[in-house]
Amino acid sequence: MSIQFDFRPSPRTVTIDGEEVRPLYPKAVNVETISFDTLAKEIEASAGPTAADVKGVMEAIVTFAARHLTCSQHVELRGLGTLSLGIACDKDAEGHTPLITSPDQVKPSDLHVSRVNFDAKPEFLARLQTTFEPAVQKFPSNRDYAIPSPDERRALLRDYLTQNATINIRRYAALTHLPTTQATAELKAFAASGFLVPSGPATHRIYLLGNGEF
8 A cells, every 4th residue: 555645736936947836745635534433343344342342442432631731731542643623812803813922811711622632652653654655636625726817817806806805815815815924014005005995903804905006
């Protein structure tokens, strides 16, 4: 068995010999997602505990891991890695994350668990080192969201603002598949040219169509 891989273009371009090119980076392809039921049956077939026992143990691990994580503790999964929590402030009614400049701004009730981090153990990563082969086909998990050219992005923005009064950074990033930092810089450039008019504080910035040259 080998790990299948494909290449995806970087969202940023670099200049090589005077030409703008988009570097490629390798990405592992997901051929299929294996369910826990399948794993349990494979363990049972290998003369291990029964599938029912495996599921019972896993349910117990989930229950007690959650209990310890919610007590501000990290949880080690032997041979795999360590679980820890990531937290974030609740977003406002417009979907924006607040800008925090003082601890006094945040009440405990303003927070939620946003993710669970998994830090893999080196020995588990070592088990994954194997051969690689190019992907034989494109899979949905690896589909390529091509980033439109600058002219195409301007056209997308113009069309969007003919149907909507405003646009924000998050929406523009989703519209063009640009990373947030690049989308922010591009909208600022459009505003500097007068094509867009910024409105609102930086954390809730929206842009309206201006009268400048596009």
